[in-house]
Amino acid sequence: MSLHDDHKPRISRRTFGGAVGAGAAAAAVGLPATEAAASTHPAPKERPFRAAPDRRPSRRPNILFILGDDLGWADLSSYGSPHIKTPNLDRLAREGVRFTHSYAGSATCSPTRFSLYTGRYPARTKGGLAEPIADRTVGLDPTHPTLASLLRGVGYSTALIGKWHCGYLPDYSPTKSGWDEFFGNFGGALEYYSKLGLGGEYDLYEGDAEHKDLRYYTRILTERARDYLHRDHDQPWLLNLNFTTPHWPWIADGDTEESAEIVRRVKAGDKSALWHQDGGSVAKYTEMVEDLDRSIGEVLRALKESGQEQDTLVFFASDNGGERWSYQWPLSGEKASLQEGGIRVPAIVRWPARLNGHQVSDVPHFSPDWTATLLELAGARPHPAYPLDGTSLAGYLLRDEELSERDLFWRVRGERALRRGDWKYYQGKSGKDQLFNLAEDQRELADKATDEPKKLSALRAAWEQTNSGLLPYPA
Template identity: 30%
Template structure:
């Protein structure tokens, strides 16, 4: 009898094991900030920022100290994130897209969303796009692999009449003229124009919740790209966060973004999928100094947005996946261009058959191993094929071949960060040891580091020899008729491009199914 019981128990065990489903593909969430600098988050050392949810994410995950964007401005950096290729390859140069831009992220470029769809993922983007709209919405996310899109397709400072979002504060931003009001898209339909920025974060967060729940109901893995408008100028926050931070308008806006991050984590927990979800937080570029104290902070790094100094391109990076990703800090070299190959490794997807600039970050994330890269390339906000690469990092050393000013005002203490600082060529290059001198204050004597400079020169030459510049999408110009308008063909254009009221998508219950 005992033997019979043992046989039955063994059979049950084998049946259960045989019927067990394989490990599900991980859900993927990218939380992407706008103009949030290396020194803006409390976990990165800012003394008056309040970012408890990002702090918690960092305490439970892996915090990068050497994480980079591909560009010091947003359109090219977002293109590189989604394609794993430098903006010079995919044509998103020079500068950024505007509301009437003719061009956009080329449709022959393969995005993360397209590759994940091929392996069964639901895909959604909520928030800022800034990779073009074009004629008849030809460059919107729905044409680039995303099942669902809700958000503003460009930066909110590109809209007319930037209102005062702080009722008890002076208005610092002037009205712009000649452009349509900022639209809020749901897929390819404009559902609000002008968008209410004081409500948009709650709207997008609620939309993301519905997207997550829909994917869970369909038992489908999902890719959520949560692209915040925060903390681009003009600063804004909803009623709950206005005048809530001792850091002022920037702190209020940062707190609202952090709240949104916390909501996403709560949705994952409520759905019971937090233990099978990979989450990455980063920023599109360094902090903007154009609004001075109402702008971001690069911490101990030099300069900010618009420059190839460290403050322009080294950004926060936090990875999270409970019981999978190691907890702590890493000083290994990585960047947003590495996200695509990493996600394909996690999801079992295939990389497109093109030159990729990213490398898989798995050795850093899942073990205490070295990065797959030793070189990082710095292009300016407006690359020029005649000049090529502006700076190169090799291991801890960085050489500047060129530099130009960024968005800092003309009285900014460091002249190389100022908007009026013209293009400079350095011969010999300016060389820094970033491990000892992350602020790029003390240039090394190049003659004493000839072996290092040879390594950097060789890396630069090898990279540029393999660079095939994509056709400039910004070079295709502007066409005011391509500006998003809720009432196509209305007159007088663009003044008439407004919606009357809001559509169902903006009702408080947000009762809509995302498919």
């Protein structure tokens, strides 16, 4: 495999090949291999992807879908971080497939979750227009089919542990949208010990009732997930495990004094306290990400102990790009932007029964594709009145089928983007149309709009056509 000057691995869209070790991760972000070697494992021999028809047939998989919160594209050591060590997620990548061009469905928390839960563009629904949801007037309509409700319809048990952020009680809740069980928080952020949310409300629930537990939140979610996996399951299951780590406030396990100060400010009416603009550091962020990695390691060990590892598809990703302390080189932009740093995320899938390990894919895809993929693998069909915007990757992953080129579309207030193959059309808040070749310029600095006017026009027209079928933003 050769590497171009802009560090993008040139891999066939039909094949996986490569490594998640130090050399590959470092090259992907322009670091010397020796600089990343301390936090990664030696690179296995690269090999092209091959479906595994010789493997024993697997029953419908259990699905463990893990989301980090505001985790940047290169915040894992297997993605090139020179200072953050994530051995458990690196191991998950070695045992499965690491994606280098995986995208969130949007640039902030709740619209991405809408896109994942529905398999559709966020702007198909009123609640998805909030970027992100910050009040109690909108949410995911309980009558809208979801990944959970459709899987439950074909015999899956369903649970969501962690951050929901798709609406508040009494009108909106995971238990109203297809999940049999819910334990977690409704809002977009909470203080890790007190569980106080952005409005100063207590925000930890079991089902639709408050649950009191003042321990560090990541510990609680990890414990709940382990308990779920250790149960006796007599049917396949979906577990959405949505951590809030490493979302602000920048509080690691043990930072009780910092927690107490933020709580004091919240109770005094400081509505910006949880934003924690006067806190955090690279070191603190590193501590939080590494704690997330340890927690996921505990969950994966529980899965193995339960005897379900072989037939469980584990997927890990972030809900959008990172911010402030995140490491995203060489991408530009961050959370809330449609530049690459705002929407490209780390993503890993492992399914021992069906997928070989030590593989890397550069196939561009986004959150709604995983909805379509999981529905197909589970034997569920989308509701005909709510067609999916995602494309299933099952044929590509399991049957070595060509994944035809298609458009990936994004829209947020003041920005627009569309990716087709290596080309990306982008319009930022300046209103200027720009065109980038991501194969040569992942950093989005070499604007080809003047050089490629026909391509720019075609991609802009495609964006306009898709946008015309979506709900407008409220005035």
